[in-house]
Amino acid sequence: MYGYQLRVEFEASTGATWPLNIGQVYTTLSRLERDGLIEPDADADGDGKVTYRITDAGRERLGDWFSTPLERHGRPRDELAIKLAMAMTTPGVDVRAVVQRQRTATLRALRDLTRLKAQADETADAAWLLVNESMIFQAEAEARWLDHCETQLTASGRTPRSTTTGTPKEVAP
Amino acid sequence: MYGYQLRVEFEASTGATWPLNIGQVYTTLSRLERDGLIEPDADADGDGKVTYRITDAGRERLGDWFSTPLERHGRPRDELAIKLAMAMTTPGVDVRAVVQRQRTATLRALRDLTRLKAQADETADAAWLLVNESMIFQAEAEARWLDHCETQLTASGRTPRSTTTGTPKEVAP
DNA sequence: CGACACATGTAACACGTTACATGATTTG
């Protein structure tokens, strides 16, 4: 395939969920070629289009990727968890407010995702559907966790240091 | 606080879950100072230790961070979802095997996390506990999603193109 | 003819991450 085609394909399979800048496709293709995982296809209709072909090394790497499960280490740290942890440790922050705002946002996202799922069901693109459902499961887990956080907060120290419901501007050094 | 101290603090609050290279602390501190969010504290015991203090700009940014909920956009794309989607689209890949291997890994991680939770409960560090529980919720969601994927696979096209249970080395171009 | 889809690329930036270099102080 060639770059433009790859982007169209990717966007079709994930929808507006994961927008992909076309520039990145080309930079990535360059890097893949640099690493010898793909190579430009010699016998392709040279209409300005640059078709790439996977190499043996690339095929091996792809196989490794598929056969090696992802470990929790090596995944990017979860910003939300960090934020909540920091909010609890930092004096002068209304943790409840942070949780509630996030909860609202998460539920809204969940609603949007569910709406998208309807579309995905129609088009019957299996890959698209799974990606969508993955995000739904994640959003649900996030919502549950936030609820859990709130109950924990209510249960233990009930000392809302800051009564301000709005933006907490004052944070200790 | 000074760099070394920050790292100790962070490690204490997240445990071995998120190891943090000390070098990164210093690079990050430099970048924060570059952006005027923190500044070296003039009147500090100059024992070689470099104490930093948050600036007004920094305090504002921190407040913004706490008060602005995370949107699903802008978060890193989920590698697992991509992998599964790709596995389905790529001919010659035993998707079931991929799912099962991942499921095993996820359940193992879940077991480890639960074990860690026991420790977190003892030390009663609220922040650490929440981070831990966040990861548990996520892992559970992942497991549920994987199960869901498997049932979906069984339900629809039951055409295990590759009977090989082991590593699928042959992948189409 | 002008707008739009098709098609490719480059330069630059930010950030996470690691490896390496260095020195002071404590402690078994």
Added chain:
DNA sequence: CAAATCATGTAACGTGTTACATGTGTCG
């Protein structure tokens, strides 16, 4: 005294991401 802990930094790499520059073909 040697080893470990405390403490700071720098150079470099890889990757995700964006903004920008460029050109061709098509069609209303």
